[in-house]
Structure formats: structure tokens, C-alpha cells
Amino acid sequence: MTKEKREIIIFSIFTLAVLIIPFFLRGSYYLNVLVFIGINTLLAVALNLLLGYAGQISLGHAAFFGLGAYISGVLTTRFGLDPWLVLVIAAAASGSLAFIIGFPILKLKGHYLAMATLGLGIIMYIIFNETVAVTGGPSGLSGIPNMHLGALIFDNDMNNYYLIWIITLIVMLLSINLSQSRIGRALRAIHNSEVAARVMGVNARILKVQIFTVSALISAVAGSLYAHTMTFISPASFGFNFSVELVTMVIIGGLGSIYGSFLGAAILTVLPEFLRVLQDFDIIVYGLLLIIMTMYLPGGLINGLQKIVEFAAGKVGKRGGSGA
Amino acid sequence: MDNSRQLFQYILSGLSNGAIYALIGFGFAIIHNATGIINFAQGEFVMLGGMFTLFFVAFLNLPLIPAIILAILVSTIVGIVFERLAVRPLKNAKPLSIVIITIGASILIRGIAMLVWGKDTHAVPAFSGSNPLYIVGATIMPQHLWIFAIAVLIIIGNKIFFSYSIIGKAMRACAYNAQAASLVGIDVKTMVLFSFIISSAIGSLAGIIIAPLTMTSYDVGIMLGLKGFCAVIIGGMSSGLGTVLGGLLLGLLESLGAGYLSASYKDAIAFIILLLILFIRPEGLFKKKETERV
Amino acid sequence: MFKKVFGGILAMLFAGLMSGYVFAAPPIKIGALFSVSGPASFLGEPERNTAKMMVDEINKAGGVKGRQLELIVIDTQGDATKAVQGVNKLIKDDKVVAIMGPSITGDTMAVIPVVEKAGIPLVSCAAGVKITNPVKKWVFKTAQNDALAVPKIFDHMKKQKITKIAIVTVSDGFGSSGREQLVLHAKEFGIQIISDETYGPKDTDMTAQMTKIRGSEAQAIVCWGTNPGPAVVARNVKQLGITLPLYMSHGVSSKKFIDLAGDAAEGIILPSGRVIVANQLPKNDPQKKSLTNYVENYRKHYKVEGDHFGGHAWDAIMLIKEAIERGGDSPAAIRDQLEKTEKFAGIGGTFSFSPSDHAGLTSDAFVLVKIKQKDWTLVQ
Numbered sequence: 001m002t003k004e005k006r007e008i009i010i011f012s013i014f015t016l017a018v019l020i021i022p023f024f025l026r027g028s029y030y031l032n033v034l035v036f037i038g039i040n041t042l043l044a045v046a047l048n049l050l051l052g053y054a055g056q057i058s059l060g061h062a063a064f065f066g067l068g069a070y071i072s073g074v075l076t077t078r079f080g081l082d083p084w085l086v087l088v089i090a091a092a093a094s095g096s097l098a099f100i101i102g103f104p105i106l107k108l109k110g111h112y113l114a115m116a117t118l119g120l121g122i123i124m125y126i127i128f129n130e131t132v133a134v135t136g137g138p139s140g141l142s143g144i145p146n147m148h149l150g151a152l153i154f155d156n157d158m159n160n161y162y163l164i165w166i167i168t169l170i171v172m173l174l175s176i177n178l179s180q181s182r183i184g185r186a187l188r189a190i191h192n193s194e195v196a197a198r199v200m201g202v203n204a205r206i207l208k209v210q211i212f213t214v215s216a217l218i219s220a221v222a223g224s225l226y227a228h229t230m231t232f233i234s235p236a237s238f239g240f241n242f243s244v245e246l247v248t249m250v251i252i253g254g255l256g257s258i259y260g261s262f263l264g265a266a267i268l269t270v271l272p273e274f275l276r277v278l279q280d281f282d283i284i285v286y287g288l289l290l291i292i293m294t295m296y297l298p299g300g301l302i303n304g305l306q307k308i309v310e311f312a313a314g315k316v317g318k319r320g321g322s323g324a
Numbered sequence: 325m326d327n328s329r330q331l332f333q334y335i336l337s338g339l340s341n342g343a344i345y346a347l348i349g350f351g352f353a354i355i356h357n358a359t360g361i362i363n364f365a366q367g368e369f370v371m372l373g374g375m376f377t378l379f380f381v382a383f384l385n386l387p388l389i390p391a392i393i394l395a396i397l398v399s400t401i402v403g404i405v406f407e408r409l410a411v412r413p414l415k416n417a418k419p420l421s422i423v424i425i426t427i428g429a430s431i432l433i434r435g436i437a438m439l440v441w442g443k444d445t446h447a448v449p450a451f452s453g454s455n456p457l458y459i460v461g462a463t464i465m466p467q468h469l470w471i472f473a474i475a476v477l478i479i480i481g482n483k484i485f486f487s488y489s490i491i492g493k494a495m496r497a498c499a500y501n502a503q504a505a506s507l508v509g510i511d512v513k514t515m516v517l518f519s520f521i522i523s524s525a526i527g528s529l530a531g532i533i534i535a536p537l538t539m540t541s542y543d544v545g546i547m548l549g550l551k552g553f554c555a556v557i558i559g560g561m562s563s564g565l566g567t568v569l570g571g572l573l574l575g576l577l578e579s580l581g582a583g584y585l586s587a588s589y590k591d592a593i594a595f596i597i598l599l600l601i602l603f604i605r606p607e608g609l610f611k612k613k614e615t616e617r618v
Numbered sequence: 619m620f621k622k623v624f625g626g627i628l629a630m631l632f633a634g635l636m637s638g639y640v641f642a643a644p645p646i647k648i649g650a651l652f653s654v655s656g657p658a659s660f661l662g663e664p665e666r667n668t669a670k671m672m673v674d675e676i677n678k679a680g681g682v683k684g685r686q687l688e689l690i691v692i693d694t695q696g697d698a699t700k701a702v703q704g705v706n707k708l709i710k711d712d713k714v715v716a717i718m719g720p721s722i723t724g725d726t727m728a729v730i731p732v733v734e735k736a737g738i739p740l741v742s743c744a745a746g747v748k749i750t751n752p753v754k755k756w757v758f759k760t761a762q763n764d765a766l767a768v769p770k771i772f773d774h775m776k777k778q779k780i781t782k783i784a785i786v787t788v789s790d791g792f793g794s795s796g797r798e799q800l801v802l803h804a805k806e807f808g809i810q811i812i813s814d815e816t817y818g819p820k821d822t823d824m825t826a827q828m829t830k831i832r833g834s835e836a837q838a839i840v841c842w843g844t845n846p847g848p849a850v851v852a853r854n855v856k857q858l859g860i861t862l863p864l865y866m867s868h869g870v871s872s873k874k875f876i877d878l879a880g881d882a883a884e885g886i887i888l889p890s891g892r893v894i895v896a897n898q899l900p901k902n903d904p905q906k907k908s909l910t911n912y913v914e915n916y917r918k919h920y921k922v923e924g925d926h927f928g929g930h931a932w933d934a935i936m937l938i939k940e941a942i943e944r945g946g947d948s949p950a951a952i953r954d955q956l957e958k959t960e961k962f963a964g965i966g967g968t969f970s971f972s973p974s975d976h977a978g979l980t981s982d983a984f985v986l987v988k989i990k991q992k993d994w995t996l997v998q
Contacts (some may be wrong), residue, residue: 029710036703057420104603110419111362115553116602119595122550126592129789130816139746139791140698140724142731155735157706226699231731234698234724234791236657244427251424272700273707276692281439283655287432291410294424330833333858337825443659445846447878454881456857463858538822539846539878547820582826588789588816590826 007176014172014259018165022158031157037262037269038164039226044249044261045168045175046218051247052256053179054211055191056106057114059243060121064216066128066238067094068223073141073233074134083147087224094220095213102209121243128235140234147228160229167225171218175258187211188256252293254300263301333462334583335576340468342575343475344538346559346568347530348552350478351523353563356556357499358519361422365406365430367549369524372399372433373531374540375441378448388451396528402433403524407517430545437542445544450536467536474533475568478526482563491518547591554598560608569610645681645688646947648673648938649708651719651729652743652931656695657790657819660845661721664928665743666691668912669718671919672935682942694720698728705729709736716941716952718934719743721927723791730757739953741937743930746795750976758956758976760933760966762868762891766981768799770889771865772807774986774997775838778863784813784836786827786851788843792869793819796842812836817847828854831862838862844869849878856882863887868984872925876992887997889984891926891966894994904963908932912965929965936964 025031043065050056071090075081081089105116128135135141147154147163154163178184189197190204198204227233245268253264275282297304351366376395380386386394410425417425451470456463486492497505498515506512530552531540538544551574556562559570574594581593601609650669653662673689681687690712692704701720708714709732716739720726723746730749733740733756742749742759749759775783785800787793793816804811813834815827828851831839839862841851848870855864864886866875871890876883892899896909912932916924924932940962941955959978962969967983986997 027710029707032706032710033703036699051420055418055420057423059423105599108602108606111356111360111423112602112606114419114423115362115557116599118550119598119602123592123595123599126589126595130588130592132794137791137794138724138789139748139794140727142727142748230698230702230728232698232702232728234728236697236724237699244431247424251420255420272693272703281435283435283438284432287428287430287435290428290431291425294421294428295410295413298421327833330829333829333832334826337823337829341823341825438655443655443663444874445849445878447849447880454853454856456859458859465857534822539849541846543820544822547818548822579826583830587824587827587830590821591818 004180007180010259011173011176015169018169022161026158031161033270035157035160035164035229037266038161038168039222039229040246040249040265040269041262042164042168042171042222042225043219043246044253044265045171045258046215046222047246048250048253048256048258048261049175049178049211049218050215051250052254052260053184053187053191054208056208056212057110057247058117058212058215059114059240059247060117060119060124061215061219061246062238062240062242063121063124064094064098064219065223065226065242065246066124066233066235067097068220069227069233069238070128070135070141070223071220072224072227073144076145076228077141077143078134083145083224083228087221087228090220090224091217094223095217098216099209099213102212103205106205106208106212118240118243121240125235125239128238135235138235140232142232144227144231144233146231147225154228164225164229167221171221172258172262179256179258183207248290252289252300254302255298257300257302260300260302263305267301329461330583332460334579336459336462336464338576338579339572340464340471340575341579342555342572343468343471343568344530344534344548344571345551345555345574346571347471347475347478347534348527348548349554349556349559349567349571350482350563351527351530352553352556353559353561353567354482354523354526355519356561357563358495359411359498359516361411361426362553363523364423364426364549365433366523366527366552367545367547368430368433368437369399369403369527369545370531370534370548370552371437371540371542371545372402373528374448374535374538374544375437375446375531375542376528377532377535378446378540379441381449382446388449392529392532395532396525399528399531400521400525403520403527404517406433406524407520411516411520412513430549434542434545441542443542445539445541447539448535451533454536465537467533470533474529478529479564479568485522486563491515495519551594554594557598557601558609560610562608562610566608566610570608573609643685645686646942647688647690647712647714648935649705649712649714649717650689650691650931651694651701651704651708651717651721651725652691653696653721653725654691654693656697658696658722661743661927661930662693662696662719664916664925665719665721665931667920668916668924668928668931669935671915672932675915676935676939682939682947685947687939690714694725696722696725698724701725701728702732705732709733709738714738715947715949716741716938718931718938721930723749723795726757726759730754733757737953738949739938739941739956741934741956743927743934744791746791747799753974753976756953758937758971758978760930760937760964760969760978762966762979762983763977764796764799764867765803766979767868767889767984768796768803769807769981770984770986771840771887772803772809774887775809775865776807778838780837780863781808782810782812782836783838783840784815784831784834784862785811785840785842786815786817786824786831787841788819788847789816790819790843792844792867793842796867796869800840800842817843817851819843819847821847822850824851824854825858828858828860832858832860836862838865840865840867842867842869845872845874846878849875849882852879852882852886868926871987871994872927873923874925876989883989883992886989888987888989890987890994891929891983892985893924893926893929893965895985895987895996898994898996904961904968905965908963908965926965933962933964933966933969937962937969 068090186202249264254260380391452466555571559566582590694701723744726742726744745761787797866888945951945955967979969978971978987994
């Protein structure tokens with residue numbers, strides 16, 4: 001089986017699973033959890049393009065998520081614009097910001113890039129928090145309308161599930177394609193050694209800015225969807241903590257793996273549920289998880305999972321071989 | 325009230341805060357220069373210094389000076405454990421992993437502090453009273469004088485240590501080129517450990533002397549750590565005068581910005597300066613330009 | 619030997635049957651959303667503690683109408699996303715009949731659409747005016763409105779002939795709501811706000827803002843925030859040699875503030891619920907019994923004094939309990955009975971809800987207190 005064929009099969013199975021799951025969860029709380037997993041997957045995939053493909057750190061991605069959410073929230077509540085139009089504006093605005101800031105910021109490397117993106121995130125957070133007249137400030141912005149499609153209003157978990165997951169699936173498919181395209185290979189080259197990539201004729205600078213822009217754009221789409229699903233937003237959801245959470249999703253899932261991003265997003269979304277029994281100890285477990293996962297499972301969970309599957313498949317294959 | 329007195333107060337307050345940022349900044353510089361790592365958990369050592377001092381004074385009823393010494397010792401031990409368990413096992417790790425691990429460590433240390441000491445903020449008694457001193461109409465706390473004095477002592481100490489002691493020179497050699505240093509017989513690993521010891525000691529000392537002003541709680545280290553980082557970036561990652569100037573400049577701009585522009589964006593000012601410096605002069609304001617090594 | 623074992627089994631069976639009989643009815647599930655961790659943990663922690671303590675107490679006393687209460691607490695961390703996830707779990711997974719909290723206005727605004735749609739009564743412990751204004755069918759609240767606290771302060775200023783003030787508010791939900799009310803009410807008291815400053819919730823130095831105020835013509839300073847910020851403000855005021863009268867909000871009405879501000883707390887005036895001056899109240903005060911009970915009880919359980927914030931949860935659980943006792947345990951019945959609550963003397967004040975008022979308190983929910991010799995004294 002060629003690699004390409006295998007990718008198609010995996011993606012089809014994944015899509016099918018995503019599309020039929022709601023029928024088993026009608027009216028259930030888990031459907032609501034899956035809606036949030038969808039939004040987080042979108043964000044994790046976006047960050048993974050930057051982190052996993054191009055190897056560039058961002059500790060400020062919550063800023064783009066927040067920008068998307070706030071542009072959507074403000075334009076719909078204060079100017080009565082259509083949610084779909086606003087989603088496009090949010091994506092464009094966030095992408096433009098990333099494009100402009102991308103040139104100076106992506107010149108930086110490693111720790112410096114981490115700190116600069118962190119600074120960017122904090123500045124954006126302060127803006128959300130302090131421009132009270134526009135954003136409603138720290139007590140938030142309420143009354144954001146739901147998305148709609150003609151007469152269909154996305155005001156319940158079932159509808160939101162399909163809205164968010166269809167967009168997430170499209171983004172996942174595009175990202176998988178991207179990784180196998182020329183651009184994906186160039187990005188991986190940058191990831192391994194930027195100098196070598198440049199020598200081979202990859203325009204690293206432009207490419208990094210482009211991927212940063214795409215990543216910010218997708219994050220803003222996620223932010224817009226989040227705002228229209230929640231109908232309320234406040235700055236606390238877009239702070240440094242959430243930026244770290246996003247990076248954690250990507251790392252725990254597996255750098256460079258799109259399904260890994262889904263896995264990481266799913267785990268971090270339901271993790272508080274499991275940690276609840278620990279009460280105040282949850283923050284310690286979270287810190288420990290972060291350290292241990294990074295130290296001992298640098299490939300992320302998806303890598304571990306793959307190894308198990310391959311191991312099992314190898315065994316089955318051998319047994320089949322001897323039987324024939 | 326006349327304007328010049330107002331201005332003088334802004335300057336004095338700004339410099340006082342700036343000295344705090346500089347003190348915290350040293351810790352970043354020392355680890356970075358020895359290892360190339362930026363330790364996101366640096367702010368937590370500032371918190372530990374204040375919290376341990378409070379713990380020893382309030383719960384074990386120790387006098388202030390032994391409490392301070394003990395607090396520095398214990399914080400340093402935390403630093404050693406951190407280096408041993410989380411930093412040393414990493415071989416050729418990517419910056420991304422190191423960033424995440426130090427962030428994880430800071431979450432962990434903060435979490436443990438929260439469980440042990442609770443979520444409340446605590447007041448710490450000042451070293452020499454809490455009555456303000458008047459300098460030409462502007463006021464300053466006696467504690468600020470302590471901060472200035474200790475900042476000066478640390479600069480002198482650093483200068484002597486890194487320029488004249490064998491270990492200090494060896495650490496500088498590692499910072500310059502770890503491979504070459506190990507070729508001439510310097511134990512790079514030990515030097516990394518030393519850098520963690522020194523920086524956690526300085527970090528906790530900074531936390532101790534500022535706690536009477538800022539008060540202390542399990543999460544006080546986050547913002548202070550970030551401001552210290554801004555200071556050290558302006559100062560070009562120097563473990564000496566550069567960072568002090570960086571800290572003072574940052575404190576001054578913050579204070580003047582809050583006074584004459586808008587206090588709401590005080591923190592934004594610090595980070596905008598951080599971004600501008602990183603964009604325009606990543607080698608810091610006070611350093612000669614060096615060519616970047618690949 | 620055999621006899622003993624057999625007897626034991628019989629006894630166990632019997633005990634099982636008995637307990638089965640006593641607990642025949644399943645417990646009534648009450649949900650709670652508190653910001654136990656995160657920046658607003660100073661609210662969420664005493665609220666959770668109080669709610670747990672009261673539910674235990676109610677259950678020990680035989681429950682509500684013979685049924686036990688089951689409390690399910692979810693930590694929102696002060697984050698709207700987690701609050702919405704939490705409220706969905708409480709409603710759809712745990713199937714609670716009523717919810718108390720969230721602790722802060724932002725979280726409350728985030729969960730309102732969910733509870734309104736699901737038809738579950740929510741008794742918020744947050745202070746924001748917009749929670750119950752306009753009135754929402756399923757939403758009530760126990761924390762006193764800032765709109766009640768501000769006139770208390772301005773009234774006092776008017777008597778002191780203060781007309782020009784400086785305000786310094788924290789840039790979080792509590793501070794921005796306070797700032798809004800300060801600006802809104804200033805005019806009717808003939809007060810002019812000539813300096814309007816803010817600070818960040820984690821700021822450790824406010825000398826710049828205070829220097830600016832020192833240079834203005836303000837006759838008094840109002841600071842609106844929750845610990846530790848206002849303690850820093852009080853210290854900075856003293857440090858800069860400012861002698862203007864300093865007013866604070868009910869956000870600092872806990873002993874913790876006096877500890878933090880130290881000498882600088884002396885002379886500060888603030889509006890507060892009666893809980894901190896419970897023992898100074900006259901005997902005929904309707905709240906006296908609830909207040910002294912609560913303070914004592916909390917100290918017994920948690921070694922510290924029960925405060926103003928935990929009181930919001932006390933009021934919430936007791937209001938829900940009484941509503942169940944009067945009506946039934948269906949969400950709709952609880953809501954209807956909550957709305958009929960009249961003269962419930964709780965911790966935050968004496969509550970009377972009506973179809974047009976889901977906040978339930980009047981300005982007498984606040985008293986003005988002054989800090990003297992590290993303790994609270996009632997200002998008359």
C-alpha cells in the first residue's frame with residue numbers, strides 16, 4: 001500500500017467516525033465536550049503547522065484565537081454584521097497581523113522567539129482587557145449571535161458539532177496535503193536546519209512568514225467559531241495559560257502529526273474532568289505531565305500509539321505469513 | 325504641587341522598581357550565558373525566596389538574618405534538584421523542549437507552593453521599618469535602599485567571580501563555546517549546575533529583599549519573572565552592568581508611562597519595549613554588535 | 619463461630635435494609651461552579667468551603683424533606699470556557715436541579731445562555747449589576763450589587779463636604795464594574811472624578827498612579843479592587859506621604875486585608891456586608907443569628923473566620939434549600955419558589971426576590987466600616 005493510499009484510508013475512517021458519533025450521543029453532555037474538542041483541534045492543528053512542521057515556537061497563539069473571537073464578537077454585537085462575513089474579516093485581520101509581525105518576529109530563533117511571541121500574547125491580552133469601550137473589558141462581551149445557515153441556527157450542541165467538525169476536517173485534510181507537498185518538505189527542511197534549507201534554495205524567510213500567517217488565520221477562524229458557539233467571551237480565555245495549553249496539546253499529541261493534534265486537544269479538553277478528583281493537586285499533575293511527556297515521549301502520544309499498532313500489525317503479519 | 329517634584333517622584337519610583345527588575349534579570353543572564361537556556365521558571369525562585377523567608381520567620385520564629393540565609397539555601401537546593409532532574413537528562417534537546425520543560429517546572433513549583441502555603445498573599449516585614457524617607461520632596465522606602473545596595477553588591481560579586489575566579493572563568497568559557505571548553509578539560513556539566521546554583525540563589529535573594537514591598541504569594545513570580553526577562557533583554561543578556569541599566573531603564577519608562585500616558589497599559593509598555601529591542605537590537609542596547617553563530 | 623458469622627451477616631443485611639429505607643429517595647443534586655483556583659480563588663475557595671460545610675450540616679440534620687443533598691463542585695478557574703463546559707456537565711451529565719455560582723461576573727454571563735435554555739435555576743455569587751439587570755427568568759444572585767456599595771461611600775463623602783475625588787480601580791471584572799458605578803453615581807452626589815486610574819490585578823507597585831493623584835486636587839481617593847492590590851495601594855499612599863482620606867470597596871472586607879496593609883490600613887473606610895462586624899450588631903438585627911452562626915461554624919471547620927465572600931455561597935445554598943422545602947425539587951418549582959423568597963435574613967443582607975427583582979437586596983445590605991486599631995468599627 002502506498003503512503004498516499006494509506007493516508008486516504010485513515011482520513012476516510014476518521015471522517016466517518018466523526019460524522020456518525022453524534023448519533024450515539026444525542027442530548028448527551030459528551031456531545032458538548034466534543035464541540036470544544038473540535039475547536040481545540042482546529043487550534044492545535046494551526047499551531048502544529050508552525051511548531052511541528054516549521055519548527056517555530058509560539059507562546060502567544062491565544063492572541064490570534066482571541067483576536068478572531070473579539071473581532072467576531074464586536075462586529076456582530078455592535079454593528080450587527082453577519083456572522084459568516086465576520087468570520088472572514090476575523091481570519092483576514094488576524095492573518096494580516098501575523099503577516100506584518102511575522103517578518104521581524106520570525107527572524108528570532110529558539111528561546112528569543114518564544115519570549116517575543118509570549119510578549120505579543122500578553123500585549124494582545126492587555127488590549128482585550130483594557131479597551132473596555134470596545135471589548136467590554138474584563139467582564140466580557142455577551143449576546144454574540146449564533147452562526148446560521150439560512151433558517152438553520154447553530155444554537156445547540158448537535159448543530160455546532162457538525163459546523164465545527166466539518167470545518168476542522170477540511171483544515172485537517174488541507175494540512176495533511178500540505179505536509180506531503182513541496183511546501184511541506186521545504187518546511188521540514190527548515191525545521192531540521194534552516195541554513196541547509198537556504199542553501200538548497202528554500203526561501204526560508206518568506207515560507208516561515210507564510211506558515212505563520214496561515215496558522216494565525218486558522219486560529220482566528222477557531223476564535224470566531226468559539227465566540228458564536230459560546231455567545232460570550234472574556235479576556236481570561238485568551239491569556240498566557242491558554243497559549244501554553246495549546247503548545248501542550250501539540251506536544252503531547254505529537255509534533256508534526258495532524259491526528260496527534262486531535263489526540264492532544266482531546267486529552268487536554270477532558271483532562272480537567274479526570275483531574276477533578278485530585279482537587280487542588282491538579283496543577284501539580286499538569287506540571288509533571290508536561291515535564292515527563294516532553295522528556296520521555298518527545299514524539300508525543302501518537303508516535304507511541306503508532307509504535308504499538310505497528311508492533312501488533314507486524315505480529316499479525318508474521319502469523320498470517322506462516323499460515324499461508 | 326509643582327511638576328518638577330512630580331517628575332522627580334516618577335523617576336525615583338521608576339528607578340526603585342527598575343532595580344528590582346535588574347536583580348531578577350541577573351538570574352536569567354547567568355543561566356543563559358552558561359547553557360543557552362532561558363529558564364522560564366526563574367520567576368518561581370523569586371517567589372520561593374520570599375515565601376521561604378516568610379515561612380522561617382512566621383512559622384519557625386527564626387530571626388530575620390538566619391531566616392534569609394536558610395531561605396536562600398533551600399531555594400538553591402530546589403534549583404539543584406531542578407537542574408538534576410529536568411535539565412541534565414536532556415541531551416541536545418531542541419529549544420522547544422527546553423522551553424516546555426522549564427514552563428512545566430514553573431507550573432509545578434507554583435503548584436506545590438500553592439498547596440503548601442495556600443493561595444493567600446502574605447505581608448513580609450520590612451528590614452528597617454516602613455516609614456518613608458524624604459528626598460527633596462519625593463519619597464522612597466528604606467527597603468528600596470536595601471535593594472539598591474544589594475544590586476550593587478551582586479554586580480561587584482559577579483564581576484569578581486566571572487573575571488577572577490577559576491570557576492567563573494570556566495563558566496564563561498562554556499558560554500562562549502561549550503565544546504571547546506570541554507576539550508580543554510572543563511567539566512561542562514558541573515558548570516551548568518553551578519549556573520543553576522548561582523541563579524537560583526540570586527533569584528531567591530531578589531525575592532527576599534523585594535517581598536516587604538511587593539508582598540508575596542504563590543503566583544507572584546510570573547509577572548516579576550517576565551519583567552526581569554525584559555530587563556535582561558534590554559541589557560543584552562549581560563550578568564553585570566548591562567542588565568542593571570536595562571532594569572533601571574525599564575522601571576523608568578514604566579513609571580513615566582504610567583504617570584504621563586496611561587497606567588492601564590503599564591505592563592504593555594514593558595512588552596512593547598521587549599519586542600522592539602528583539603526586533604531592532606536583539607544584542608541589547610548596551611552591547612557592541614556581534615556576528616551571530618550558526 | 620458459625621453463629622457469630624451468621625449473626626454478623628444478618629446484622630449487615632439488616633443495616634443495609636435500614637439504610638436502604640432511610641436513603642430510599644435518591645439525593646437531590648445541587649451543582650456549584652466556583653473559581654476555586656486561578657486569579658479569583660479568593661472568592662471561589664471560601665465559597666466552596668462554605669457550600670460543602672452547609673451541605674454536610676443540612677444532611678446531618680436530616681436533609682431537605684427527608685432527602686439528602688448531593689453537592690457537585692466544578693472549578694471554573696475564572697475562565698468562561700471552563701465555566702460553560704462545567705455548566706453543561708452539571709445540567710446534562712449530573713442532572714442537577716439547581717446551580718450556585720459562578721463566583722465572578724464574567725463566568726456568570728457566560729453560563730446564563732446555557733441555564734436559560736435548559737431551564738435550571740442559577741443563583742450566582744457574583745456582584746455584576748448586569749447579571750440580574752435586565753431580569754432573566756432563571757437567574758438570581760446573592761452578592762450585593764456594586765450599585766448599592768457606591769452610594770454608601772458617596773453619601774459619607776457628601777457629609778464630609780468632599781466634592782473632588784480620585785478613583786483607582788483594578789482592571790478585572792470587579793474593578794471595571796466598580797468603576798462604571800462610580801462614574802455613574804458621582805453626578806447625583808455632586809461629586810467630580812478628577813483622576814481616573816487603573817492598575818493590573820497582579821501589579822506589585824502603584825506608586826506611579828498614586829504620584830499622579832498626589833499631584834491632583836483630589837480631596838479623597840477611592841480604590842476598587844480585591845486583595846492584594848488595594849493593600850499595595852494603601853501602602854503606596856502612606857509611602858508617598860499622601861494624607862487624603864482613603865475609601866475602599868467591599869472587595870477587601872476580610873481580615874486578610876488588614877494583615878496585608880498593616881499600619882497603612884488605619885483609617886480606611888469601606889462599605890461591607892455585616893459579616894465582619896457581626897458581634898458589633900445590635901441584638902435585634904434580623905441577620906445577627908445567621909451571621910454569628912456562620913462565622914463561628916466556619917472558624918470551627920476551617921480555622922479562619924468566615925468572610926463576606928463565603929457568605930455569598932451560604933446565602934445561595936440556604937435560598938435553594940428553603941425553596942425546595944416550600945415547593946419541590948424540580949427545577950421549575952425551585953425557580954418559582956426562589957422568586958417568592960421574602961425577608962430571608964442571610965449573610966449578605968435580607969433578601970426579597972420578586973418577578974422584577976432577582977438581586978433581592980436594598981442598600982441596607984451594606985454598612986460603612988472604618989479600620990481602627992487593626993479592627994473594624996461601624997461608622998454611624
